[in-house]
Amino acid sequence: MNIxxxxxxxxxxxxxxxxxxxxxIEKLYxxxxxxxxxDIAICVALNSSNHDEVVEFCREKNIEFVVIGPEAPLVxxxxxxxxxxxxxxxxxxxxxxxLEGSKGFxxxxxxxxxxxxxxxxxxxxxxxxxxxxxxxxxPIVIKADGLAAGKGVIMAETLEQANDAIDDIFxxxxxxxxxxxxxxxxxFGEEASFFVLTDGENILPFGTAQDHKxxxxxDTGPNxxxxxxxxxxxxxxxxxxxxxxxxxxxxxxxGMAAEGRPFQGxxxxxxxxxxxxxELIEYNVRxxxxxxxxxxxxxxxxxxxxxxxxxxxxxxxxxxDWSDDTALNVVMAANGYPGSYDKNTEINNLDQAGxxxxxxxxxxxxxxxxxxxxAIGGRVLNITALSATVKQAKEDAYTAIxxxxxxxxxxxxxxxxxxxxxxx
Ligand code: AMP
Ligand code: GLY
Numbered sequence: 548m549n550i551x552x553x554x555x556x557x558x559x560x561x562x563x564x565x566x567x568x569x570x571x572i573e574k575l576y577x578x579x580x581x582x583x584x585x586d587i588a589i590c591v592a593l594n595s596s597n598h599d600e601v602v603e604f605c606r607e608k609n610i611e612f613v614v615i616g617p618e619a620p621l622v623x624x625x626x627x628x629x630x631x632x633x634x635x636x637x638x639x640x641x642x643x644x645x646l647e648g649s650k651g652f653x654x655x656x657x658x659x660x661x662x663x664x665x666x667x668x669x670x671x672x673x674x675x676x677x678x679x680x681x682x683x684x685x686p687i688v689i690k691a692d693g694l695a696a697g698k699g700v701i702m703a704e705t706l707e708q709a710n711d712a713i714d715d716i717f718x719x720x721x722x723x724x725x726x727x728x729x730x731x732x733x734x735f736g737e738e739a740s741f742f743v744l745t746d747g748e749n750i751l752p753f754g755t756a757q758d759h760k761x762x763x764x765x766d767t768g769p770n771x772x773x774x775x776x777x778x779x780x781x782x783x784x785x786x787x788x789x790x791x792x793x794x795x796x797x798x799x800x801x802g803m804a805a806e807g808r809p810f811q812g813x814x815x816x817x818x819x820x821x822x823x824x825x826e827l828i829e830y831n832v833r834x835x836x837x838x839x840x841x842x843x844x845x846x847x848x849x850x851x852x853x854x855x856x857x858x859x860x861x862x863x864x865x866x867x868d869w870s871d872d873t874a875l876n877v878v879m880a881a882n883g884y885p886g887s888y889d890k891n892t893e894i895n896n897l898d899q900a901g902x903x904x905x906x907x908x909x910x911x912x913x914x915x916x917x918x919x920x921x922a923i924g925g926r927v928l929n930i931t932a933l934s935a936t937v938k939q940a941k942e943d944a945y946t947a948i949x950x951x952x953x954x955x956x957x958x959x960x961x962x963x964x965x966x967x968x969x970x971x
Contacts, residue, residue, distance in 0.1 A: 549574040549609050550851070552588070553595045553625070554616030555581045557878070557911040557929040558836035561843040562614060562850075563588050564909070569851040576608065582920050583910025595620045598628040605634050613637070614854060618833050621812075622648040622694060637854045639832050643803060643810040646830040650729045651692045653830055660802035662795050664827040665732040673717050679730050680709045688731040691716050693724030697760075697772050702733065734828065736821040737965070739780040740838050741791055743816070744853055745800050747809030749863040751853060752792065754845065755783035756838035757965070762885055764961045771885045772926055775962030777875040777937055778841035781969055782820050791818065791825045799830070811857045837876045837929050840909050844874035844933045875940035875963050876931040877948055879956045881912070884925040892955025894920045894928070900950035905933045905943060922955055930958075937966040 548571050552563045555577075563577050567587040578601075580590030593604055596619075605613065613629055615621055615638035622644045629636040638644075645652050657664040665688070670676035680687055680703075689712040691699030699721050703709035709730075716725035742753040758776035762768040783791070795816060803810045815831035815838075834842070843850075848868040856862040881888035894913070897920060901908040909931060912924015928951070932943035941963045948958060 548572065548611045550576070550612045550614065551605060551608070551610045552577040552614045552616060553601075553620060555579050555911075556616065556836050557909045557926065558834050558839040559616040560584055560909040560911070561840040561929075561931075562616060562834070564907070565843040565846060565850045566614065569849045571849070571851050574608070576610070578604075581910045582913030582915040583908070585915060595625060596623060598625055601625065602628065602632050602634070605629070605632070611635060612851075612855060616833060618644065618647050618694065618831065621832055626812075635855065635858050637812060637857055639810050639812040642808045643812075644832045645808070646799075646803070646810065646814075647832040648694060649692055650690050650829065651727055654729055654731075656799065656802055656806070657827060660798040662798050662802075662827055663823070663825065665734050667729055667731045669727060669729055671727045673713050676713045676728060676730055677710050680706060680713070683730070683732070685709060686733045688733050689713060689716065690729045690731060691721040691725040692727035692729060693721070695721040695724045697770060699724055700770070734819040734821055734826055736819045737782050738828070739783050739818050739820055740835050741783060741788070741796075741816045741818055742834065742838070742842065743792075743796050743814045744857050744862050745810055745812070745814055746857050746860045746862040747804055747811045748800070749861060750792070750796060750800060751856070751862045751865055751867065752788065753813065753853070753867070754778055754842045754869065755780040755788070756835065756841050757782070758835060758838055759959060759962055762959075764959050769885055771880070773835065773837045773878065774880070774959045775875070775877045776835070776837045776841050777873055777940065777963050777966060778838065778845055779873065781937075781966050787820065787825060791816065795825060795827050813857075836911075837878055840876045840929045840931050841874035844907065844931055845870045845872065870933065872933050872935055873937045873940045874931060874933045875937060875944050876929050877944045877958050877962045878911075878926050879928040879930065879948065879951065879953065879958045880926050881922050881924070882955055882957055888925055889955050890923050892922050892953065894922060894956070895952040896950055900930070900947045903932075903943065903947060906947045907931050908947070922953070927956055937963045941967065
């Protein structure tokens with residue numbers, strides 16, 4: 548079968564790497580791909596926001612299955628269009644992708660179906676939002692309603708910061724994504740990510756992970772898309788997974804179906820493990836990046852039947868086999884990220900760095916020019932190791948990263964610290 552993957556990040560590199568190992572594959576395409584994918588797939592310069600162009604390509608190349616990596620094309624309805632054209636696709640339709648596209652929608656769903664989450668209010672004007680903030684007190688969380696590339700969440704320590712955030716959002720800082728906002732109680736505990744494949748009715752748990760969102764060591768400084776991750780998440784033991792499935796995942800899948808918005812694809816629950824148990828922080832409607840890279844390293848069985856079952860049905864009957872080892876991923880980013888950063892700096896010695904059998908280097912913002920690899924994005928490389936413990940995986944990932952010669956980039960040296968402090 549011929550498959551097309553949409554996307555260009557480390558997440559899509561790892562999905563493509565895993566799909567390429569499937570015996571079901573004849574031709575594997577990726578649009579647009581990046582500088583690291585040329586050996587495992589055919590990179591094509593398609594514009595995924597032009598749905599006609601994607602459909603035409605699928606017809607021309609006989610594509611039987613499209614795997615949509617990022618959230619933007621999903622929220623934008625690429626999944627719907629492919630469905631209308633009878634081309635099977637992995638990823639929800641737009642009316643289900645609203646779980647990520649509107650934080651207010653998700654909060655209302657939680658309220659209606661009794662899903663544990665932070666107390667909240669939804670607002671489309673500043674004055675009532677400020678009155679609510681004054682009643683609740685600080686610390687408090689202010690969120691732009693729509694997609695804001697992970698930057699639309701302000702953790703306000705004081706009422707003044709909260710009021711400023713409200714003014715910034717309604718002042719247009721996040722464009723259309725800030726036409727509405729959500730004010731939320733601040734939750735305390737340990738964060739974890741839980742992934743579940745669903746066909747709209749049945750579920751297949753698909754792993755746990757934890758990521759490091761802040762740019763600086765000790766989890767300090769501004770938020771990023773994620774500077775590293777590891778899987779499994781030690782805090783998600785069997786009992787916590789069962790509670791999360793029963794209290795959060797199943798009510799969501801049933802609730803979405805009851806609302807006429809059946810969700811097919813991967814539900815990525817961002818959780819806070821509080822002293823009361825798991826609470827939902829947010830849903831994403833695609834795999835996490837860099838969490839996906841760690842999941843793909845641990846998955847031993849063929850991923851293609853599992854992804855396809857989300858649109859076919861009976862996803863719970865697909866057998867999956869996972870390594871019990873830990874995969875840990877360290878992100879290398881361009882100097883300046885998450886602010887403005889340099890482009891077109893050269894990266895050397897990747898082959899030697901990735902030579903160990905348990906290490907894979909997934910690319911993100913890179914391009915290949917002649918035989919050189921150039922950095923062209925903020926997050927650029929994902930050095931991922933699979934080893935018996937978090938500590939060993941960390942050591943192996945950093946041994947590899949230290950061999951990379953890239954003066955234009957930086958990385959955090961403490962990925963996995965929380966799990967290692969716990970003794971995992
Ligand atoms: P989100 O985009 O909603 O996942 O938020 C980004 C990050 O902000 C989360 O990963 C948390 O670290 C933090 N966050 C969001 N909402 C809350 C909350 N209600 N309480 C504590 N932390 C939060
Ligand atoms: N690493 C967090 C995310 O993909 O949203």
